[in-house]
Amino acid sequence: MSAITGSQPTTEPPAPEERGPGLAGRIAALPGDIARHWSDYLYILPALGIMLVVIAYPIFYTVRLSFYSTPANLAMDDKIWIGLDNYRRILTSDSFRSVTRNTLEWTVFSTFFAYVIGLGAALVIQREFPGRSIVRGVLLIPWVISYVSAAYIWKWLYHSDYGLINDTLIRLNIVDQNINILDNIHRALPALIIANIWKEFPFAMIMLLAGLQGVPDQLHRAAKVDGAGTWARFWHITMPQLKSVSVVTILLLMLTNLNSFTLVWVMTGGGPAGSTDIWITQIYQLAFGRTRFGVASAYSVILFLIMMALGYFYVKALTRGDAEREGA
Amino acid sequence: MGRVILDNVVKRYRDVVAVDHVSLTVEEGEFVALVGPSGCGKTTTLNLIAGLLELSEGNIYIGERLVNDLDPKDRDIAMVFQNYALYPNKTVYKNLAFPLQMRKTPKDQIDQRVRETARLLSIEPLLERRPKELSGGQQQRVALGRALVRNPQVFLMDEPLSNLDAKLRVQMRAELKRFHQDINATIVYVTHDQLEAVTMADKMAVMSGGLLQQYDAPDIVYNQPVNTFVAGFVGSPAMNLLSATVEVDGDTTWLRNGNDWASALDAKRGAIAQSASTDAVIAGLRHNAIHLSPTETPGAIPVRIYTVEPTGDLTFVHGYLGDLLIVASVPPGTQMHPDDIVWATFDLDQMHLFDGVTQMALASEA
Amino acid sequence: MSTQRYRELFNRELNRRKLLAYGAAAGAGAAFGPRALTLAQDGTIDTTDWTPETIVAQAGTLEVDTAAECAQVVPLDYEGEVSYWYVGPADSEPQITHDIDAEFWAAFAETYPNITVNITRLTYNDMLDQIRTAALGNAAPMVAKMPILWGVEFAAKGQLQEFGPADAGYPVEEYWPGAMKSVTYDGKTYGVPTNNETMALIWNAALFEEAGLDPDSPPATWDDVVAYSKQIKENTGKDGYGLVARVNAGNTPFRFMPAMWAYGGGALDEAAEAPTYEEIWINNEGSIAALQSHYQMYVTDKSVPTSALTNTQAENQAPFISGSLGMMIAHPAEYAQMNDMAANADEADREIADQVVANMRYGFLPEGPTGRRAVVFGGSNVHVFEPSVVDGGNVDLDAARALIAFSTGPEWSTKLAWVGSNPSNIRGFQTSWMKERLDSIPFLDVTTSMLPYGIPFPVVPESTEIMNIIVPDMLQNALTESMSVEDAANNAASQIEEIRGDGL
Missing domain, CATH: 3.40.190.10 (Periplasmic binding protein-like II)
Structure with a gap:
C-alpha cells in the first residue's frame, strides 16, 4: 500500500517576527499613546474621579492605617507609627493560624462541592424532560434568596435543641437524642460549609450550563462512533470543552467564598470557641467589636493582596481565550 | 471491508418522511456517493447507517450483519464529519488513538496502529500537534486517519470537503480517491456537489425528497438519467429541459413549443416521443447538444443572448429560447455578445426525452 | 396601661402646676391635698432598704414642680439655642413611647419658650457611628443622650465637657452610685444619668x-x-x-x-x-x-x-x-x-x-x-460636648443646662423611661407617675428593686x-x-x- 503524498498546507501560524512588539516596546510607547488619546481620557475623567475618591482613597487610607497602632477609643490623632508591627503580630499569632485554616477549609470545600454539584445539576437540566423548567426554577431558589434568610433557615435546621434536622432524625429513629451540630466545635464549620454550598451551587450550575451548550454536537457524535460511552464522552469531550468556563467559575466562587461574611456571622458569630472564625469575620470583629482599626487594616490588606492575586488569574483566564482566537 | 445493504429503509419524524423506502446495496470496496439537494434525506440516510438515528422501518446490514439495533460503536463503522470533529484538546496522536483506547486495545498495539496510519496519510510529523495548529487539508487527513485506525468495514463520510476552499477541494478530492483505491475501502459518501460524486464515486445514489431517484455508475447517471430531476441535477451546467408538445405531421414528428420554436425529430426519436402518455414531453439537451451559429440555417431556432461566460476551455452562452433561458457551449474565442441573435440547432443524437407528465425518461432502445 | 388614663394624669399635673404658679405669684398659699412640695435640695432617699415593698410604699408620696426646680438653675425666660441628638422612639416601640416623646417636647417648649432645640432623632444601630463621625468632623451636637457605655469613648478622647448632676441643679446623691460610675472617667464627671434599668x-x-x-x-x-x-x-x-x-x-x-x-x-x-x-x-x-x-x-x-x-x-x-x-x-x-x-x-x-x-x-x-x-447596670446618660468638636464651635451652656435639668429631673426621667426603664433621679420613684407605672406594669416592683445592685461595665474604651x-x-x-x-x-x-x- 503506497502512502498518500501530502500536499503543502496552505495556511501556517504566523512567524514570530510578525506577532507584534514585545512588552518593553509597548511600555516605551505609552506616553505617546496617552498623548494621542487625550480627549478619550477627558470623557472618562468624571467616572475615574469618582472611583479615585470612593475606591482608591479608602484603600490608600486603609493601607496607611495598617502601619499604625490605633487606640481603642478611636482618637485617631493619637495613633502611633509602628511600621510592620501589626503584620508581624498577625502573622505570628495563634489565632491567625486557626483562622487561616478555617478560611482555607471554608473556601476550598465550598468551592469544590458547589462546582461539582453545580456541574451535575447543569448536566441534568441540560436535556429536555417533562417538568424541566420547574426543576430549573426550584434549583435556582437557594441562589435567589438573601444570605440572611438562608442563614436563619439553616440555623433553625441545625439548631441543637429544636432544629428540624434533629427532630426528623429522632422521629425516624436514626438517633435517639439530639445531635449537637452548630454548637460543636468540630461540626460547626462543616455544617456552615454545607449551608454555603447549598446557597452557591446554582451559580455554578448556570455558568456551566452555558458552557455545556457551547459544546459542538458533532464532537459527541464522533465520540459515539468512536466507541465512547456516556462517561468516556463526558470525560474526554465535555470536560475539556468546559475548561475555560470551569476556571472562571471556580475563580469567581473562590473570590466569593473568601469574602463571604453573612452566613457565618448570622449563624454562629464566629463561635463556638473560634471554630468558625474566618478572615472576614475576624476582620469585622477586630474593626467593630474590638475597635482596633490598625490591626484590622493590616489584616484586610493581607486579604486584599490575596484577592488581587486571584483576580489577576481570573482576568488572565478570561482573556486567554481572546488572545488565542486572535493569534490562531 | 464489508458491504452495506439498505432494505426499504424508512425514517419518519412525526408527519415528515425524511427517508422514504430507500433500498440499495454498496458492494465491498465500492465508493458510493449519496447526492442530492439540501433536505433530500442523504445525511439522514448516512446517520441511519451509522446508527446515530433510529430506523422507523426497514433493515440495514453491514458486512452481512443486521445492525438495526446496534449502537454506532458496535457497527464496525467509521465516520468522517463535515467539520472533522477532531478532539480539540487532544494531540493528533491522541485523536488517532482515541477509538482504539475506547476499545481497550493494548497500548503497544495502539502505538503501532497509530504510527502506521499516520505514515499512510503522511501526517507523521504532525503527531504532537493539536488540531487548531493544522491546516484544513491536514485536519482532513487526521480525520481520515482517525477513521482508518479502527479498520472498519465501512467508511461513512458526511460532506467532508464542504468547508474547504475551491483549490483545496480539488486537491483533496484526488487524495480521497487515491485513499479509496489504495485501501480498497467501502465508502458511503454524502455530498450535495454532484461534481464530487461524479468524479470520485463508483456509484451515485441521487436522492430527492427522501426518495432514491437513481442508483447507478456516474456515467450512466450522467448519460441515461432516469427522470428530469436526475437529468437536471447531474452535470454542470445543468441540462436544458425544454417543454414541448408532440405533433405528428405526416411522417415527421415535431416538437413544438407554442410559437417559440419547433424542431423536427428523426424517426427513432419520433417514435420515442410518441410513446409518451400524453402529447407533453420534455426534451433534455446538455450544453454541448445545442449548437449555436451566428448565421441562420434552415430549421434553426433564434436565441437572444443574455450573457456570455468564457471559462477558458469552453465558452458558455446563456440565451433565451423563447421564454426559456438555455445554456449552450461554443468553442473558446467565438465572438458572441449579449443581445445578439444567434441560431440554435439541436444535436438529436444527444437529445433525451422525458414524459411531460410523469417526468420519467422515455425508454430508448439501446 | 391605657394612654387615656395617662393623659388624665398628665393634664391634672399641668393644671396643678399652673395653679401653683398663680398661687405663688399671687402670694396666696394653698395646700392641695395632704402632700407638701419638696424642692430639689431637700430630697434624700434611703437606698439601703430597697425592696419591692418599700418601692411601692414610697411611690406617689412626692409632688414635683419641674418648672420651679429648673427655674432655679436657668431662668424660664432664658433665650438661647441648643442642638440635641438622641435615639428616637423606634417604629416598633409601643405608641405610648411616641406619645410621651411628643409631650416632652411640648412641655419643654412651654416651660422654656425662648429656647430653641434643634432635635435630631437617630436609630440605635446608626447613632454611635454617626456621632463618632460627627465628632471627628467637628460637627457634633452640643448635647447628646446615649446608652450607658457609649460615652466613655468620647470622654477618653477629650471630646466631652465636665458636667454633672450638680450643674443641672441636682445633688449627686439623688442618682444611683452605679449610674454615677458610668459617667465618671479619670476621676471627673462627664454626664448625667437619664434612666436606668436592670434585669x-x-x-x-x-x-x-x-x-x-x-x-x-x-x-x-x-x-x-x-x-x-x-x-x-x-x-x-x-x-x-x-x-x-x-x-x-x-x-x-x-x-x-x-x-x-x-x-x-x-x-x-x-x-x-x-x-x-x-x-x-x-x-x-x-x-x-x-x-x-x-x-x-x-x-x-x-x-x-x-x-x-x-x-x-x-x-x-x-x-x-x-x-x-x-x-x-x-x-x-x-x-x-x-x-x-x-x-x-x-x-x-x-x-x-x-x-x-x-x-x-x-x-x-x-x-x-x-x-x-x-x-448589670443598664440605661442612658446625657453628655455635653466640648465646643471644639461642636458644629459652629460653641456651646450654649445655659440652654444645655436647662434641657438637661428638665429631662433628668424626677418628673421626666420617670416619664421618658415609662416602658422599658426607670428614672435615674431617685426622687422619681416617689412621684405619682411612678405609682401609676407600678400599678400598670407587672413585676416593675421587682425589677426596680434590683437597681441598688447594679454595676456598670468597666468605664474604659x-x-x-x-x-x-x-x-x-x-x-x-x-x-x-x-x-x-x-x-x-x-x-x-x-x-x-x-x-x-x-x-x-
Whole structure:
C-alpha cells in the first residue's frame, strides 16, 4: 500500500517576527499613546474621579492605617507609627493560624462541592424532560434568596435543641437524642460549609450550563462512533470543552467564598470557641467589636493582596481565550 | 471491508418522511456517493447507517450483519464529519488513538496502529500537534486517519470537503480517491456537489425528497438519467429541459413549443416521443447538444443572448429560447455578445426525452 | 396601661402646676391635698432598704414642680439655642413611647419658650457611628443622650465637657452610685444619668412545681441555680436555666457578668466600691468559680440548652413561652414581649403560652456564696460636648443646662423611661407617675428593686471588646472544653492585659 503524498498546507501560524512588539516596546510607547488619546481620557475623567475618591482613597487610607497602632477609643490623632508591627503580630499569632485554616477549609470545600454539584445539576437540566423548567426554577431558589434568610433557615435546621434536622432524625429513629451540630466545635464549620454550598451551587450550575451548550454536537457524535460511552464522552469531550468556563467559575466562587461574611456571622458569630472564625469575620470583629482599626487594616490588606492575586488569574483566564482566537 | 445493504429503509419524524423506502446495496470496496439537494434525506440516510438515528422501518446490514439495533460503536463503522470533529484538546496522536483506547486495545498495539496510519496519510510529523495548529487539508487527513485506525468495514463520510476552499477541494478530492483505491475501502459518501460524486464515486445514489431517484455508475447517471430531476441535477451546467408538445405531421414528428420554436425529430426519436402518455414531453439537451451559429440555417431556432461566460476551455452562452433561458457551449474565442441573435440547432443524437407528465425518461432502445 | 388614663394624669399635673404658679405669684398659699412640695435640695432617699415593698410604699408620696426646680438653675425666660441628638422612639416601640416623646417636647417648649432645640432623632444601630463621625468632623451636637457605655469613648478622647448632676441643679446623691460610675472617667464627671434599668430572673412556676421545686421561690444563690437547673432537667426532661453564650453578642455578658460579680470576680475591678479599672479580676478565684458553675451546667449536668453557644436571648424566648425552659435572666420589657408572643401563637400553642404567661414570676438575681448580689447596670446618660468638636464651635451652656435639668429631673426621667426603664433621679420613684407605672406594669416592683445592685461595665474604651468578645470567648473555650476552666480564665486575663497594657 503506497502512502498518500501530502500536499503543502496552505495556511501556517504566523512567524514570530510578525506577532507584534514585545512588552518593553509597548511600555516605551505609552506616553505617546496617552498623548494621542487625550480627549478619550477627558470623557472618562468624571467616572475615574469618582472611583479615585470612593475606591482608591479608602484603600490608600486603609493601607496607611495598617502601619499604625490605633487606640481603642478611636482618637485617631493619637495613633502611633509602628511600621510592620501589626503584620508581624498577625502573622505570628495563634489565632491567625486557626483562622487561616478555617478560611482555607471554608473556601476550598465550598468551592469544590458547589462546582461539582453545580456541574451535575447543569448536566441534568441540560436535556429536555417533562417538568424541566420547574426543576430549573426550584434549583435556582437557594441562589435567589438573601444570605440572611438562608442563614436563619439553616440555623433553625441545625439548631441543637429544636432544629428540624434533629427532630426528623429522632422521629425516624436514626438517633435517639439530639445531635449537637452548630454548637460543636468540630461540626460547626462543616455544617456552615454545607449551608454555603447549598446557597452557591446554582451559580455554578448556570455558568456551566452555558458552557455545556457551547459544546459542538458533532464532537459527541464522533465520540459515539468512536466507541465512547456516556462517561468516556463526558470525560474526554465535555470536560475539556468546559475548561475555560470551569476556571472562571471556580475563580469567581473562590473570590466569593473568601469574602463571604453573612452566613457565618448570622449563624454562629464566629463561635463556638473560634471554630468558625474566618478572615472576614475576624476582620469585622477586630474593626467593630474590638475597635482596633490598625490591626484590622493590616489584616484586610493581607486579604486584599490575596484577592488581587486571584483576580489577576481570573482576568488572565478570561482573556486567554481572546488572545488565542486572535493569534490562531 | 464489508458491504452495506439498505432494505426499504424508512425514517419518519412525526408527519415528515425524511427517508422514504430507500433500498440499495454498496458492494465491498465500492465508493458510493449519496447526492442530492439540501433536505433530500442523504445525511439522514448516512446517520441511519451509522446508527446515530433510529430506523422507523426497514433493515440495514453491514458486512452481512443486521445492525438495526446496534449502537454506532458496535457497527464496525467509521465516520468522517463535515467539520472533522477532531478532539480539540487532544494531540493528533491522541485523536488517532482515541477509538482504539475506547476499545481497550493494548497500548503497544495502539502505538503501532497509530504510527502506521499516520505514515499512510503522511501526517507523521504532525503527531504532537493539536488540531487548531493544522491546516484544513491536514485536519482532513487526521480525520481520515482517525477513521482508518479502527479498520472498519465501512467508511461513512458526511460532506467532508464542504468547508474547504475551491483549490483545496480539488486537491483533496484526488487524495480521497487515491485513499479509496489504495485501501480498497467501502465508502458511503454524502455530498450535495454532484461534481464530487461524479468524479470520485463508483456509484451515485441521487436522492430527492427522501426518495432514491437513481442508483447507478456516474456515467450512466450522467448519460441515461432516469427522470428530469436526475437529468437536471447531474452535470454542470445543468441540462436544458425544454417543454414541448408532440405533433405528428405526416411522417415527421415535431416538437413544438407554442410559437417559440419547433424542431423536427428523426424517426427513432419520433417514435420515442410518441410513446409518451400524453402529447407533453420534455426534451433534455446538455450544453454541448445545442449548437449555436451566428448565421441562420434552415430549421434553426433564434436565441437572444443574455450573457456570455468564457471559462477558458469552453465558452458558455446563456440565451433565451423563447421564454426559456438555455445554456449552450461554443468553442473558446467565438465572438458572441449579449443581445445578439444567434441560431440554435439541436444535436438529436444527444437529445433525451422525458414524459411531460410523469417526468420519467422515455425508454430508448439501446 | 391605657394612654387615656395617662393623659388624665398628665393634664391634672399641668393644671396643678399652673395653679401653683398663680398661687405663688399671687402670694396666696394653698395646700392641695395632704402632700407638701419638696424642692430639689431637700430630697434624700434611703437606698439601703430597697425592696419591692418599700418601692411601692414610697411611690406617689412626692409632688414635683419641674418648672420651679429648673427655674432655679436657668431662668424660664432664658433665650438661647441648643442642638440635641438622641435615639428616637423606634417604629416598633409601643405608641405610648411616641406619645410621651411628643409631650416632652411640648412641655419643654412651654416651660422654656425662648429656647430653641434643634432635635435630631437617630436609630440605635446608626447613632454611635454617626456621632463618632460627627465628632471627628467637628460637627457634633452640643448635647447628646446615649446608652450607658457609649460615652466613655468620647470622654477618653477629650471630646466631652465636665458636667454633672450638680450643674443641672441636682445633688449627686439623688442618682444611683452605679449610674454615677458610668459617667465618671479619670476621676471627673462627664454626664448625667437619664434612666436606668436592670434585669431580673424570671421563672416558670408551673415547671418548677413539676420538677419538685417550690414554685414561688426562685434560686437564692448561683449554686442554687445550678442545682435547680439540674433538678428540672432530671425530673421533667426540660432545660433548666437559659444560658446564653454566643460570641459577639451583648446578651452574653449581661447574663454572665452578674454571676462573675456575685462570686466575687469580674473582668477588671468594676465591682469594687471605688474601681480603678487597673486590676484584672477575670482569673481570680471568684471568676473561676463562676466559670466553673456554668461549666457544671453545660458540660457536666447538661441541664441547659445545647444551643447556648449560638443563642442570643431572643432564642430563649420561644422555648420559655412554650414551657420548655425553666428560668432565665430577662430585661423588664420582656414580659410585654412574651405577652405578644403568646398572643400571636397558633391555636395549638396558644393554651400552653397563656399558661406560661400566667405562671411567669419575676425575682431577684441570685446571690453569690458570700451573699453578694449583682446585676448589670443598664440605661442612658446625657453628655455635653466640648465646643471644639461642636458644629459652629460653641456651646450654649445655659440652654444645655436647662434641657438637661428638665429631662433628668424626677418628673421626666420617670416619664421618658415609662416602658422599658426607670428614672435615674431617685426622687422619681416617689412621684405619682411612678405609682401609676407600678400599678400598670407587672413585676416593675421587682425589677426596680434590683437597681441598688447594679454595676456598670468597666468605664474604659476597651469595654466593648472585653465584654462582647473576650468574656464570651472565655465562656465558650471553657464550655466546649477547648481549654480547662483555669486556662480559659488565664487566657482571657492575658488578652485583657495585652489590650490594656498597650497604653492605647
